[in-house]
Amino acid sequence: MLVLLPPSETKALGGSGAPLDLDQLSHTELTPVRGKLVDALVDLAADVPASLAVLGLSERQAGEVERNAELRSSPTLPALARYTGVLYDALDLGSLTKTEKARASARLAVASALFGVVGGGDPIPAYRLSGGSVLPSVGPLGALWRPVLEPVLGSADEFVVDLRSSPYTSLARIPGAAVVRVVTEDAKGRRNAVSHFNKAHKGRLARAIVQSRAEPSDLKGLIRVAGKAGMRVDLTGPGTADLILGD
Template sequence: MIVLLPPSETKRAGGDQAPLDLDALSWPVLNPLRAELVAELVTLAADPEASRRALGLSASQDGEIARNAVLRSALTLPALRRYTGVLYDALDFDSLTGAAAERARARLAVGSALFGLVRAGDPIPAYRLSAGAKLPGGRSLSARWRPVLEPVLAEISGRELVVDLRSGSYAALGRVPDAVQVEVVAERADGTRAVVSHFNKAHKGRLARALATTRAEPDDAAAVATVARRAGMRVERNGNRLTVVVAG
């Protein structure tokens, strides 16, 4: 089983591993586009105003542009230590030890606008590039990533179950038609439901932790739902779609 996570806009600063080496990342077939995007971001960083427009930043966020300027020389961290925020707080990868940590490293992967797809332990620098960014040249990131990323995802899903927790813009970089899809809804006291916004990431982080650490080997949506329920989550299943229901 592979659990696909979205990245976070926020990234932990610094690093304790060598600078970026694309050959050290999983799925080397993605390296040509990774190299193109790294080069484009480094070049773009020389023009802060153009960077702000392309990346959707304000002048107060110029530190993000500075990160992009040193992508090739900045120290790296394993991907699951680099990404931060609500989902990654709930996942709490750093608290895992022993066999649970090994299972998490094997099962977790992150969809990335810059790197396409990375495994938990892949060493990456801090960067700023969201799936909706509009880099010079006109083509969207989804148009550039789909031709190279979708074959990789198809090969993965052909041999093991994929649970896709990515948000819509990151899922658009590479679709996995037969993946288990997950949504989070809040149920109000009167029984009506609404899609959860802010806490959506926290509940997906809890689910990712349960799936990453279970001794079971889920091979279909029903087995994923069973793992989630054992972790105390209320889950409904409709084919390959799971709905996590929380109190509204």
């Protein structure tokens, strides 16, 4: 199976891996677009005020621009260790066993504005680029990514679970993917999508998936894995399900 996670704006710094080598990333058919975006981001970083404006950053975040300037020379970390924040705190990669970490690298991937999609173990540097960004030399990222990323993700011959957030679903559609929504349910059974706890519970679901010896091949299998981890997930349609939180 393949679980596609959203990225995080924040990234862990440093790393012990060799500098970025695009040929070492999963899905080498994406290399030309990745190279174009890396070049554009590095070039943009030469103009700090312009970078701050394009990336929606404040002057206090100028360090993010410096990291973009060093994209090709800075050390790398596996993607699942590079991304930080609420979802990745809930996944808690560091506490997984060696076997579970191997499953995480095999089963989890991360959507990326810069790289399209990266495998959990792919070595990447720290960077700053959001799905909704518009680089002056490139234009909207969706227009650049959709023609190449949709065929890659759409051709996966495995069960795909799409947990991406909206800025990243717009970069590529995956018609056959299962979509899991995080919702609350009140005493009358009414459900509402949530935002505050959304990422944390997606991280918990990803953790349950990599801790399970079973590898779900459909939504019913995913629901069983979630249930064993103490989560309630209901099937809501042929390719949709709700992860339900108590109100």
